[in-house]
Amino acid sequence: MKKTLVLIGLAAWALSSVYAQQQNVQQNQQQRRNEWKPESTEWYTPVPAKVTPGSNGSAPSDAIILFDGKDLSKWQSRDGSPAGWTVQNGELIVAPGAGTIQTKDYFGSCQLHIEFKTPTPGPENTLQMKGNSGIMLQSRYEVQILDCDNNPTYVNGYVGSVYKQSAPLANPFTGTNQWQVYDIYWKAPVFGTDDQLESPAMITVVLNGVVVQNNYILKGNTPYTGLPKYVAHGRMPLTLQDHGVKVAFRNIWIRNL
């Protein structure tokens, strides 16, 4: 009899223990629900600035217009003298030998829209001389411009390449004498106070609506000879390359990011 009473007592204790544990779990779950309200993960400032979008490649309301078909007022030569390229029929055209031109303003991370057209090639315009120019982000990281219609040149020098670093994922170039549209999303490299690289540059490039660079992380600058490397810098001008070919540009705008 005594033994039976002991067993009943033990069973009752075990049951009450399990019940207490369940109660604890339920209480904890309820407590968590109380702590994480929907509004716990919502914020209200800063309110994003109102921007009126463009249409068919035209500039959004907050963009800086770098070329609107009229003049070179936003540009200069590398030595600070007036830019020597030609403005004609709403187009900005490379004047071979006049040299690379750069913006008067300095930029870091940005969204860049730029349209270009490569001219009918002469007999000497083959491979890297066929419609070559370039967009140098922060004056040193080149997104290649090249006529890649039946052009058997090296692929990391194709249109849409990060020059000599990353070949494009596709070749959406539509043809000589036809306007091509670049949209470029640029995250500038960050350097510490000791000039050491803290985070590398990253780029996404869309050519004619096709992604040709997808969040590519740059290894450094884009030299013609030698390996890329980083040298500390801050905001820098945007540069367009004179590679001896009369490449035309239009509708150039940029947004600081």
Ligand code: MG
């Ligand atoms: Mg080039």
